[in-house]
Amino acid sequence: MTxxxxxxxxxxxxxTLAKLAxxxxxxxxxxxxxxxGMHRSPFHGFSVEFAEHREYAPGDDVRHVDWKVYGKTDKxxxxxxxxxTNLICYLALDASESMTYQSADAPMSKLDYARTVAAALxxxxxxxxxSVGLAVFDQEVRSLVRPSGNPSHLKQLTHVMERxxxxxxxxxxxxxHELAERLPKRGVVVLLSDLFDNVASLLAGLKHLRxxxxxxxxxxxxxxxxxDFPFEQTxxxxxxxAWPDTLTDPRTLRKAYLAEFAKFLLEVRKSCQELRAxxxxxxxxxxxxxxxxxxxxxxxxxxx
Numbered sequence: 001m002t003x004x005x006x007x008x009x010x011x012x013x014x015x016t017l018a019k020l021a022x023x024x025x026x027x028x029x030x031x032x033x034x035x036x037g038m039h040r041s042p043f044h045g046f047s048v049e050f051a052e053h054r055e056y057a058p059g060d061d062v063r064h065v066d067w068k069v070y071g072k073t074d075k076x077x078x079x080x081x082x083x084x085t086n087l088i089c090y091l092a093l094d095a096s097e098s099m100t101y102q103s104a105d106a107p108m109s110k111l112d113y114a115r116t117v118a119a120a121l122x123x124x125x126x127x128x129x130x131s132v133g134l135a136v137f138d139q140e141v142r143s144l145v146r147p148s149g150n151p152s153h154l155k156q157l158t159h160v161m162e163r164x165x166x167x168x169x170x171x172x173x174x175x176x177h178e179l180a181e182r183l184p185k186r187g188v189v190v191l192l193s194d195l196f197d198n199v200a201s202l203l204a205g206l207k208h209l210r211x212x213x214x215x216x217x218x219x220x221x222x223x224x225x226x227x228d229f230p231f232e233q234t235x236x237x238x239x240x241x242a243w244p245d246t247l248t249d250p251r252t253l254r255k256a257y258l259a260e261f262a263k264f265l266l267e268v269r270k271s272c273q274e275l276r277a278x279x280x281x282x283x284x285x286x287x288x289x290x291x292x293x294x295x296x297x298x299x300x301x302x303x304x
Contacts, residue, residue, distance in 0.1 A: 013287050014107040017116055023158035027119035030288050031127065041128040042296040043087050043188065087130040088147050088187030090214075091118045092179060093161060096138040096170030098196045103225035106284045113284040114192040114221045115161045120292060121190060122157050126150075133183075134160060137175045138168040144182070172197040176205025186213045194221055195268055203271045216277035220268065224285045229257050 017026050055077055064078045093114060102109035108116070118134070125132040126149065133147035134157050143160045172193055179189070189209050195202060195218075209216050225231070231250035250257075265281070272279035280295045 014113065014116075014285060017288065018107050018112065023115055023119040023162055024123075024154060026116050027123040027154065027158070030116070030120040030292065031123045041124075042300040043089065043125060043128065043130065086149065087125070087128075088185055089121065089125045089130065089132040090147065090179070090183055090187055090189045091122060091132065091134045091157075092175070092189060092191045092193075093118055093134065093136045093164070094138070094170060094172060094191075094193035095136050095142065095164040095166050096196075097167050098170065098194055099221070100166050101194075101223055101226075102284075103223050106223050106225070108284050110194055110221045110223055110284055111164075111166065113282065114219070115164075116288065117219060117221075117282065117291065118161060118190070118192055119154070119158050120288065123154055126154055132157065135175075135179060136160060136164045137170075137172070138166075139171040139174075141175060141178060141182075147187075170197050171201075173201025173203075173205040176202070177208050180205070180208040180212045180214070183212075183214070186215075188215045188217060190217045190219065192219045192221055194226075199264070199267055199271075202268075203275070206272070206275055206277055210275050210277065216272075216275070218268075218272055218277055218279045220265075220279065220281045222281065222283060224283050227261070227283060229254050229261075 017029065055075070066077050069075070069077045095111060099111040099114065100109050102112075122132045122134075129149055131147035131149040132153065134143065134145040135141050136143040142165065145157060145160055170193075172191075172195065176191070183189070191206075206216055206218070229250065231254075233250075269279050269281075278295070278299070280291075282291050
């Protein structure tokens with residue numbers, strides 16, 4: 001009898017990706033291996049400045065109907081715009097100390113996983129001839145790369161992400177406020193973070209971005225140990241971002257920890273829904289095709 005063979009690792013498996021040298025190679029492996037099979041892009045440009053109304057005609061896209069005017073006049077009118085722009089995607093990568101966490105069974109740290117997702121999205125946006133920029137932050141914006149649609153721009157983006165310094169505290173909420181003021185043209189802001197910050201501050205920052213008419217996508221990157229809390233033996237938990245180290249029996253904490261973490265996840269998810277911001281939970285042991293393709297496919301369905 002032939003012994004069972006282990007599943008062949010795919011190019012989307014975090015353990016396989018972790019062995020690839022360089023973010024650019026990882027990005028190409030992911031996008032060319034899966035996402036390029038989509039016939040339409042999940043990201044689209046959009047109109048930027050309202051010009052006038054015109055009466056609806058059969059065949060027009062109903063997404064541009066001005067429902068406020070319909071409510072007043074009982075007639076259908078479409079919004080017309082001054083110009084159509086290509087999409088601008090702004091990647092906001094959290095490089096704070098907590099993002100460096102990697103549990104024993106995780107193939108990548110949260111930061112490496114977030115970098116890989118960011119690089120894949122950058123490659124995807126550049127493939128469709130749109131522009132992508134990057135902000136790397138902790139308690140300050142450490143690097144800000146202006147958007148470009150040049151295919152060679154991917155090399156600069158991955159270079160900045162790979163060399164991002166870590167070890168500092170985060171202030172994601174304050175950073176989102178700053179980005180809302182510093183990003184000159186509205187676009188799609190993609191936040192990649194564990195969101196370990198004051199929730200009220202974080203959500204106020206997201207609200208500021210939405211107020212500035214940016215579309216917002218939140219990729220919530222977490223280690224499986226943070227979600228499952230599998231610890232059994234007395235453990236020394238290393239404090240990150242100025243928190244003290246703690247030696248404790250995790251079995252006495254598990255129930256309370258999981259309840260508190262579930263509350264945190266629910267609050268963030270519900271708040272994103274209320275702000276009409278997309279929320280995607282990513283586990284660092286989750287294959288990248290599951291992580292990206294599921295969300296991008298749903299996004300594509302919404303734009304049809």
